[in-house]
Amino acid sequence: MQLPAENRVLSPRTGYTRAHWETAADTLLAAVEPYATEDRALYHLPGNRTSWSGSLSDGLEGYARTLLLAAFRRDETALERYADGLAAGVTGVWPSIEDRSQPLVEAASIALALRLTRPLLWDRLDEPVRQRAAAWLADALTAEPWPCNWELFPVTVGGFLQEIGYEVDESRKAVDRGLSRIDDWYVGDGWYTDGDGRKFDYYNGWAMHLYPVLHAWLADDPRLLDLYGGRLERHLADYARLFGGDGAPMHQGRSLTYRFATTAPLWLGALTGRTPLPPGETRRLASGALKYFLERGAVDDRGLLSLGWHGPNEAVLQGYSGPASPYWASKGFLGLLLPPDHEVWTAVEEPGPVEREDAVTSITPAYWLLQSTSSDGLVRLHNHGSEDVRYDPYYTRLAYSTVTEPSSSYDNSVIVGGDPSRTEIVPLGAGEGWVASRHTAASGARVVSLVVAEGAVEVRAHLVVGAAAGTPVRVTGWSAEEGPRAELVSLHGLLDGVGEVGDGPTLFVALARLTGELDPRPLAELVSVEVDGDHGVSVQWTGGKRTGFRFTESVGRSADSSWSVKPR
Known part of the structure; x- marks a missing residue:
């Protein structure tokens, strides 16, 4: 033209x-x-x-x-x-x-x-x-x-x-x-x-x-x-x-x-x-x-x-x-x-x-968390509320961006027992720099997911409920075959993104980043995460901000439907 x-x-x-x-x-x-x-x-x-x-x-x-x-x-x-x-x-x-x-x-x-x-x-x-x-x-x-x-x-x-x-x-x-x-x-x-x-x-x-x-x-x-x-x-x-x-x-x-x-x-x-x-x-x-x-x-x-x-x-x-x-x-x-x-x-x-400032913005009606960085012009969308199973994978991934497309290897997913599906998405909450949801895998397991974001860094936590002990779990991050740099660092319950369910609800935590910066600071220098034995997650950012969350089960309800995430 x-x-x-x-x-x-x-x-x-x-x-x-x-x-x-x-x-x-x-x-x-x-x-x-x-x-x-x-x-x-x-x-x-x-x-x-x-x-x-x-x-x-x-x-x-x-x-x-x-x-x-x-x-x-x-x-x-x-x-x-x-x-x-x-x-x-x-x-x-x-x-x-x-x-x-x-x-x-x-x-x-x-x-x-x-x-x-x-x-x-x-x-x-x-x-x-x-x-x-x-x-x-x-x-x-x-x-x-x-x-x-x-x-x-x-x-x-x-x-x-x-x-x-x-x-x-x-x-x-x-x-x-x-x-x-x-x-x-x-x-x-x-x-x-x-x-x-x-x-x-x-x-x-x-x-x-x-x-x-x-x-x-x-x-x-x-x-x-x-x-x-x-x-x-x-x-x-x-x-x-x-x-x-x-x-x-x-x-x-x-x-x-x-x-x-x-x-x-x-x-x-x-x-x-x-x-x-x-x-x-x-x-x-x-x-x-x-x-x-x-x-x-x-x-x-x-x-x-x-x-x-x-x-x-x-x-x-x-x-x-x-x-x-x-x-x-x-x-x-x-x-x-x-x-x-x-x-x-x-x-x-x-x-x-995206050109004016770094920002993490919550769009509550859709339960989307938008994460944008001015240094590389990237926008990432963390999806904890939109679902149309007819058109997977363009609705059911945990995250999307302006520089990647969903991959055949199931990027931005929690794969329980080899099952990558994500249906019956239920928003659980959103606030400053975070959003959470619950979904069901085809195996019947439930996954409660939380993402906490700052700059280009993401803390991703997933509680797997209702799966048999020993069930394999794989957590995936961004797929970036060329251009932006994609990182996934296993923190809790995972080794190279892979773990297995224990006796009862099991928590998995990882750091993720998608960035266009050529030489970004190591993730470990930007955030630290602590996990306690009661499904609690504390996030400490290098800039001084600290946030905490707990995965909780409502009293008197069955474990298959009542787990949620609460800030603390």
């Missing part, structure tokens, strides 16, 4: 300006055009993979997701091509919108694009085409979504149909129903779980916040904007900490092939005025993420986004990932709706959180 020269005066951190975003958008749009069908209703992108939904649905996905990019770019020439495709698509080319079907997802992108560009596209269509298009979209109002962020797709379609006066009552019901549903999943402090349970990931930003806030903004509804915009603003205070100094988003959760769609909530906050971030920091984080992927092969030699993370990578894909799936990255271009003279484009870049 041929980008403009970097501007290190306006953007001292990334060199990227609005011109870089515009060029990236234009290049991506031009690259997909040769793969459109003659009637432009479908975009069949190359590749040997077909999603669960089939090739026809994949072609619709290609149309819808790249239309969204054209809408954010407000490219009238491109929008004319998509208008032709719309006219053809709604004459029977596109698959119908049915319960829990992929076209429901794509209908939301089409509706949002039409709403954002109404004078440029919708209002220029012939009336018969508008009627057919509205009728096709209207099936989304009553189609049953999956009980997760999909509830917002009828909201997005309903908002557009309300605006154009089509099936207004049904549209209003769809909007109210979907917004009511996600309110059930709001857990506070700006965080949603993606459906029932404890599923925390980037869907918070590119779905759970994006669609209701955009709907409220486009509808000019102050009540809804106060509610959902307020949640977004609180979310961004945490969200900004999920980006590394090199621009990398945290490598956790599903649908990671959407890549710089992670920037959508940053732009959304600036667009709606609901952000705690200075304009220069917003652009620095967003441009950092775009640059991170463009410089690491996300776009191939044809100008297409590949299925993967940097370049192609099957490990980050799901069954619903088809050739056009990566183009939900289009959401990352939301910032182009802001005019060139908006302060988010004109302000000098400011450093992101």
Whole structure:
């Protein structure tokens, strides 16, 4: 991709300006055009993979997701091509919108694009085409979504149909129903779980916040904007900490092939005025993420986004990932709706959180502990509250970072009796510099886990309950095959990360570190740990801070479910 020269005066951190975003958008749009069908209703992108939904649905996905990019770019020439495709698509080319079907997802992108560009596209269509298009979209109002962020797709379609006066009552019901549903999943402090349970990931930003806030903004509804915009603003205070100094988003959760769609909530906050971030920091984080992927092969030699993370990578894909799936990255271009003279484009870049200071930050709704170090720009996420067993290992590891990905050798795990699984995660508490949880292994053993963090150093303690004496236990740390230095030092109950269960609940303790520093101080010089015979752990940091914890069992309850961790 041929980008403009970097501007290190306006953007001292990334060199990227609005011109870089515009060029990236234009290049991506031009690259997909040769793969459109003659009637432009479908975009069949190359590749040997077909999603669960089939090739026809994949072609619709290609149309819808790249239309969204054209809408954010407000490219009238491109929008004319998509208008032709719309006219053809709604004459029977596109698959119908049915319960829990992929076209429901794509209908939301089409509706949002039409709403954002109404004078440029919708209002220029012939009336018969508008009627057919509205009728096709209207099936989304009553189609049953999956009980997760999909509830917002009828909201997005309903908002557009309300605006154009089509099936207004049904549209209003769809909007109210979907917004009511996600309110059930709001857990506070700006965080949603993606459906029932404890599923925390980037869907918070590119779905759970994006669609209701955009709907409220486009509808000019102050009540809804106060509610959902307020949640977004609180979310961004945490969200900004999920980006590394090199621009990398945290490598956790599903649908990671959407890549710089992670920037959508940053732009959304600036667009709606609901952000705690200075304009220069917003652009620095967003441009950092775009640059991170463009410089690491996300776009191939044809100008297409590949299925993967940097370049192609099957490990980050799901069954619903088809050739056009990566183009939900289009959401990352939301910032182009802001005019060139908006302060988010004109302000000098400011450093992101990881560049300003070392910090250990607790995100209590998700029971995540974020550990960032300014010297190397690394961010680590200790996961003691998010779980979606369908997508292991991107939810079930104990820790993630902006510079590593889950490995096939089960990094950041406690392996009891050869079983690496981690299910039924129960948060047990969080505080300054620590977080704890309990989980179940497939063997039936329970593991109570605690991490205490300072700087780049981690104290990891695990109490194994309910396993037979002599059961082998292996504790793993970070996997860093290249780049950052990964360390794991066995302290209690372990030798080279391996131990075995004794008679009764058995405690295992280790030190871990992931660092980009070339010559870090030895771990033993930075922290000391004492373990007593009553499952107590005391941590003494070199700087003078001392903390203590005890693994305890509730009186009158069975040992298999009642163990917890208490600070002392």
